[in-house]
Amino acid sequence: MKSFPFYKQLDAMDCGPSCLRMIAKHYGKSYTLQYLRDISYIDREGVSLKGISEAAERIGFQPMAVKIPFSAQGEAPSLLVAPLPVIAHWKQNHFLVVYKANKKHVWVADPGAGKFRLPAQEFKAGWISDGQKGVCLLLSPGGHIYQEEEDQSKPLGFAYLLQYLKPHRRLLSQLVVGLLLGSLFSLVFPFLTQSVVDIGIQNQNIGFIYLILIGHLVLFISQTAVRFIQNWILLHIGTRINISLINDFLSRLMRLPIGFFDTKMTGDLLQRIGDHRRIEVFLTQSALSVIFSVFNLVIFSFVLLYY
Template identity: 45%
Template sequence: MQCGVACLAMICSYFKKDKSMNYLSEQCFATTEGVSLLAIDKVASQLGLETISGRVSVNIICNLENPCILHWNQNHFVVLYKVKKGKTFYIADPGKGLVKYNFEEFKKHWISTQSDGEEKGIAMFLEPTPAFYEKQIDEQPTEQRSFKFLFSYIKKYRKYFGQIILGLLMGSILQLILPFLTQSIVDVGIKNQNIGFIWLILLGQLMLTISRTAIDFIRRWLLLHISLRINISLVSDFFIKLLKLPMSFFDTKLMGDLMQRMGDHSRVNSFLTQQTLSIVFSLFTFSVFSIVLLSYNWLVFTIFMLGSLIYGGWLALFLRRRKVLDYELFEQQAINNNKTYEFITSMQEIKLQDCEQRRRWEWEDVQADLFNVQMKSLKLQQTQEAGSIFINELKNIVITVVAAAAVIHGQLT
């Protein structure tokens, strides 16, 4: 709902003069319905920007020198900041980030009418005047946040996190011992036909498995204790900040948006308490087993490292697209929450006005849009998983073949 304000902030930033979203939102008198092109035009003029707005053809857009604001999909504003050879259009979308479209995709989203035999869309061109750089506007500086702000919630539980990390290290060491025990069963027990030694090693493996399971149970209890407290702290701080905001803030936010932000605190909590520890554990395990592989055979180690790098590169290819879809999903879920909330709380008015069917159709339209975004997310996830599984399995097969050949030639036991 702040897309027009965000576009104006991007234009100001392009011309080397940053303006805060809060200030621009107040000047534009943004509401839950967003802002109009007229409101953006008035505020831009107040800032010292010269504006020209109207319906223009694609040919004019292709010759732009500075970024311009476009009316997108008849319900949204974006910034067009670059056109490459009249075929590729680079868009800064407040809801999706930096996206590029081909000619047909661009026309589909932007074109709104046809006049004089030409397809046209609405655009606003902005140029800075000397007044834009001379005007000094008194506005409160925006507080910059970093990951230090998030990790401040962890500091209170350093003792528990230390215990969890210690448990992870112990689990990794126990997991490291298992391959050597399996090797000794084959190389010593089976080769020498020593059944007593085999039973001893199997008993040792059983004890290691029980120890790893116990450590994992303790780690999960500690994580539950920490995650619950951190989640309460996050939501409580969110409420504290929300209650300090002026009434005008709630004129620009939908109820569903606020509810979705509260729900997203669980993702932040998961990142702090689970995913961060999982990354540390994975890096430690990766390093340990890489050393083990290198001690056995350098060729197997090289194949393992090469396969892991390709695997990581494949995942990195999808990060940007997943980020865009995540923004889309958040926006659609917020709209869905808001429609559901309105539908339930306005039941009496709906019945009095006899508009049950229309409101139900509106809710179903939102569900269809949400389903489409979820379908796109699932397709991307399946494509990523298919490539990941193929790369991982191919790496394992090649390692198995190389290791078997090394055993045949006497290079490995």
């Protein structure tokens, strides 16, 4: 069986639409999470199995909600003989996808925790709700599933984030210059140390050694000054980007209909605000650190080749 697709739920109540999104992708259809939220009638309490069933039918599946045992004698209906993948109702308050199963293990895609394998007994403990049976939603691809139009809206990519860096191009160019200077300073130190040993100590030239030590001191002070300026520029850019991100977020939030807030928990909205810090760190620190590390790798690779 090919690798089963996985999508992580973004909000606390997104497990149902996320499961449907994974199964749709398994059959070659791509939908955004927001589109599936809208057609499954999600609210602050989450989504019902009926809502998922109606959404699945709308995108071309033939859904059937059933209560079946894990295994049964002969050809009697059970999870082991059901056409997988299916959406299983888990611990009475969650949905996950079962995409592979045998008598010993069950492979699940949990939108809140990831893909993993469970022992059959552990799975049954979380799935079975009434005697020896559990609830699941069977999804058979209808004849017109491949004729349904996919959701054409595209997720925002890295290019969208770059617009927050464009107003700071001059400061970014100064950062790049600082990175180059820092790399050059790091490159010069080994050569100065080599000259102390090869020339100063070998020739017992104390004046040359003092000169190199003064050079070391000057380079160290220069390197410290460059790092101080870099940190100040990063702090300045990071603060501006964070303000822009939160401003855009709040502006967009205020334009949303009241119905949007009926489907969201307070924690979901606060988490989105906290995510802006992660975006800021990525744009102003992580990305630049990668560039700096790659540049240093190239420079010192040439030094190693030289020696």
